[in-house]
Amino acid sequence: MAGEQVAFFKGGFRPLSDATVSVRSKALNYGLGCFEGIRAYWSKPENQLYIFRAEDHYERLLLSTKIVHLKLNMTVEQLVAATVELCRRNAPREDTYIRPLVFNNSELMSPQLTDEPAELAIYTLPLRDYLDVTKGVTACISSWRRVSDNMIPARAKPTAAYMNSALARLEAKENGYDEAIFLTNDGYVSEGSAEHIFIVREGKLITPSSQEDNLDGITRRTLCQIAPELGFEVVVRRISRTELYVADEAFLCGTGAEVCPLVSVDRRPVGDGKPGPITMALQKLFWRVVRAEVPKFADWCKPVYPK
Numbered sequence: 001m002a003g004e005q006v007a008f009f010k011g012g013f014r015p016l017s018d019a020t021v022s023v024r025s026k027a028l029n030y031g032l033g034c035f036e037g038i039r040a041y042w043s044k045p046e047n048q049l050y051i052f053r054a055e056d057h058y059e060r061l062l063l064s065t066k067i068v069h070l071k072l073n074m075t076v077e078q079l080v081a082a083t084v085e086l087c088r089r090n091a092p093r094e095d096t097y098i099r100p101l102v103f104n105n106s107e108l109m110s111p112q113l114t115d116e117p118a119e120l121a122i123y124t125l126p127l128r129d130y131l132d133v134t135k136g137v138t139a140c141i142s143s144w145r146r147v148s149d150n151m152i153p154a155r156a157k158p159t160a161a162y163m164n165s166a167l168a169r170l171e172a173k174e175n176g177y178d179e180a181i182f183l184t185n186d187g188y189v190s191e192g193s194a195e196h197i198f199i200v201r202e203g204k205l206i207t208p209s210s211q212e213d214n215l216d217g218i219t220r221r222t223l224c225q226i227a228p229e230l231g232f233e234v235v236v237r238r239i240s241r242t243e244l245y246v247a248d249e250a251f252l253c254g255t256g257a258e259v260c261p262l263v264s265v266d267r268r269p270v271g272d273g274k275p276g277p278i279t280m281a282l283q284k285l286f287w288r289v290v291r292a293e294v295p296k297f298a299d300w301c302k303p304v305y306p307k
């Protein structure tokens with residue numbers, strides 16, 4: 001990576017420092033936007049950067065824009081092509097995070113969504129571990145409840161919902177935990193501040209559905225699809241708070257978090273308080289999948305550089 005990074009903004013590529021908005025932007029004042037988080041993985045043996053499930057992320061972005069009434073006049077194919085070109089221009093040779101952001105950039109006063117086209121920005125940055133995926137993390141049940149789908153749509157990725165995540169994460173950190181786990185307003189397990197959650201009981205993987213006010217997650221979907229390769233059954237159902245305390249294993253997952261063991265919840269050790277064997281087996285397979293090392297799932301990995 002040499003020289004100034006570029007961003008995709010206002011329909012073209014420009015230096016990152018030129019991709020700016022006015023302080024009057026509605027996106028800044030009212031959080032009228034939605035976004036994606038995508039990872040691209042560097043494969044050393046192949047000298048290649050692979051964008052993981054790019055089409056799925058952009059399909060979700062377009063669904064988010066539909067939910068929050070932002071008009072983005074681009075197709076999934078155009079969005080993927082712009083992202084591949086952006087990566088080529090920034091030329092990373094390391095694991096990279098890609099952030100597409102769609103927002104209402106009007107400078108008119110009032111938190112009103114309009115029919116005018118939304119702005120799109122895409123930028124990249126280097127990203128290794130978002131959480132400690134080797135040792136695992138501690139978590140608490142947040143005193144903040146997850147915003148329900150009828151308040152700020154949790155199924156999508158609206159920028160405004162991340163105030164909820166940030167408050168929960170702050171509280172967790174201030175109380176000495178690494179992460180926060182949200183409950184829904186009904187008191188069932190929803191998700192982490194930016195991750196989904198799985199528990200393991202009697203050898204089965206259990207995770208709550210998106211009806212529990214959580215994002216329609218791509219890593220969760222990936223794990224549900226690859227777990228059978230290791231002979232693990234996945235059950236999608238409600239999880240009670242106290243099931244977290246008696247689970248044999250538990251882990252968080254997400255584009256940032258990847259597959260991250262949970263070693264304690266509310267200071268009760270999960271299992272024996274160490275990353276569990278099923279979690280670690282899944283993590284190992286996940287890392288092979290995202291670097292295009294498993295032929296069955298290699299279509300999820302889009303090469304950036306010409307082969």
Ligand SMILES: Cc1ncc(COP(=O)(O)O)c(C=O)c1O
Nearest residue numbers: 194195196215217218219254255
């Ligand atoms: C609130 C929230 N939940 C879950 C996730 C994990 O979802 P995904 O696996 O699609 O990245 C994220 C991160 O994107 C998130 O922000």
